[in-house]
Amino acid sequence: MTRSALSYQKWPIIVTVIGLTLSAWLGWVTTGTLSGLIGFLIIGGILAALEIALSFDNAIVNANKLVEMTPVWQKRFLTWGILIAVFGMRIIFPLAIVAIFAWINPFAAMHLALSDPDQYSHIIEDAHGPISAFGGTFLMMVALKFFVDEDKSVDWFVGLERNLRKFGSIRGFEIVIVLCMIIGICQFLPETKHASFLMSALFGLLVFMLVDGLGSYLDGMAGSTSSLGARGGLGAFLYLEVLDASFSFDGVIGAFALTTNILLIAIGLGIGAMYVRSMTIMLVERGTLAEFRYLEHGAFYSIFALSVIMFLQSLFHVPELITGGIGFSLIGYAFYRSIQHNKNEAAVKAAAGI
Numbered sequence: 001m002t003r004s005a006l007s008y009q010k011w012p013i014i015v016t017v018i019g020l021t022l023s024a025w026l027g028w029v030t031t032g033t034l035s036g037l038i039g040f041l042i043i044g045g046i047l048a049a050l051e052i053a054l055s056f057d058n059a060i061v062n063a064n065k066l067v068e069m070t071p072v073w074q075k076r077f078l079t080w081g082i083l084i085a086v087f088g089m090r091i092i093f094p095l096a097i098v099a100i101f102a103w104i105n106p107f108a109a110m111h112l113a114l115s116d117p118d119q120y121s122h123i124i125e126d127a128h129g130p131i132s133a134f135g136g137t138f139l140m141m142v143a144l145k146f147f148v149d150e151d152k153s154v155d156w157f158v159g160l161e162r163n164l165r166k167f168g169s170i171r172g173f174e175i176v177i178v179l180c181m182i183i184g185i186c187q188f189l190p191e192t193k194h195a196s197f198l199m200s201a202l203f204g205l206l207v208f209m210l211v212d213g214l215g216s217y218l219d220g221m222a223g224s225t226s227s228l229g230a231r232g233g234l235g236a237f238l239y240l241e242v243l244d245a246s247f248s249f250d251g252v253i254g255a256f257a258l259t260t261n262i263l264l265i266a267i268g269l270g271i272g273a274m275y276v277r278s279m280t281i282m283l284v285e286r287g288t289l290a291e292f293r294y295l296e297h298g299a300f301y302s303i304f305a306l307s308v309i310m311f312l313q314s315l316f317h318v319p320e321l322i323t324g325g326i327g328f329s330l331i332g333y334a335f336y337r338s339i340q341h342n343k344n345e346a347a348v349k350a351a352a353g354i
Contacts, residue, residue, distance in 0.1 A: 008282040012274040019271040020044055026263055043259050044268045050255065050320055051272020057306070057327050059276045060299035061142070062240055063283035069236050074284070077237055082277050085244050091266045093245070093252060098123045113262040120262070129193055129314045130200035133185075136310035137178055137204030142243060143304035144174035145212070156297040156334065178205060185311050197314060211235075211242050293341050298334025302327040 020041055027040025066074050098109040098120055113120045146152070147161060150168035155161035167173045182201045186194055214235050255265045283289060289296050305326050309318050 008278045009275070012271070012278045015274045016048065016271050019048070019267045023264060023267050026261070026267070030261070040261075040264055044264060044271070046258060047255055047265060047268020048271035048275070050258075050324065051269045052275050055272065055276045056279065057299040057302040057331060058244060059279040060283060060289070060296060060331070061243065061303065062276075062280045063289055064296055064299075065236050065240055066280065066284050067289070073234070073237055077240060078277060078281060081237070081241060081244070082273065084241055085273050085277075089245050089252065091262070095262075100127075110262075117261055129189075130196045132310045132313040133182070133197045133200035134204035134207075136307045136314075137182065137201045138208050138242065138307075139303050139310065140178050140181065140307035141174060141205065141208040141212075143300050143307060144177060146300040147304075148174045154293060154297075156294045156337065161297075175205065181308075181311060185314055188315055193314075207242060211239050214238060291342075292335060292338035294334040294338045295331065298331040301334070302330045305330065 023044030024037050024041040027037040030036060030040070062077075066077065069077065092106075095106050095109040095113065098104070098112060099106045104112070109120075147164045148168050150165055152161070152165055152168075155165075182198065186197060189197055252265070252269065255269060259265060306323065309323050309326070312318055
């Protein structure tokens, strides 16, 4: 029996109630006023919406990869993976940034986040450039790997995607594009920021190649071994975790534009992460990607747009509303075009008496 779409939202709704209650309580404890309580409650809800808006394409890509994974590793990603996503990227990651850039230990970073949130936020902002370089590089490689693929059989924007497929036979073509983007952005940065930007971008490229290469290697072992790294196992798990981390960069950084309270950020983004998880499960179990022909394409166009925005963030601030709006628009249009394609195909079959 097919589950209803609403049934997938059971746990996210429960987490939302708990999270918003904690947000209100945190506001009361922090400020001791009703206005502070209401303010924290509203910010918690906005942070959750921000995370959902910025990560909807992440859910589609996750679902695409999960379909290829074994049931065991699917379950591991949806349990361990969500814990890593919520606690690792939404709590530990910001603390790690502060610890690295302020040359202090993680416990001191936690103390700084709670005792001097403004200084904590300032350190995060200083780290924005290198983070954007890493995330932009990784996400652009993810998008280009999808489009620059000789074996890709379905095209949405036919002229563009068909030409990109032709370059699939040129080894390292997508790397050249990314390196050109990195060099181009560097031309507009102050010389004092060149080293950190380049190092972070190259590290993002290295991490993608290592994770993608490991995934391909472990997938290749599927026919000859039953180890943990069998097809759709450990390699895909690592790939999705790094991908989720890259998607989280923008949300974590954007959250500091609303509040510097690390606990409120963790609660708000954690609520959003639960909805992303439920959307991923729904897409896998209901076969939505197979039903809507261009939905996956919309997600990868959205990823490419996000990668460009992350590079541009190194030069100037791009409002989160624009970032999330572009992603929603691309995926929404892909959804609309998929429905149109299905209707046209049904009409042709009906006319042919099939």
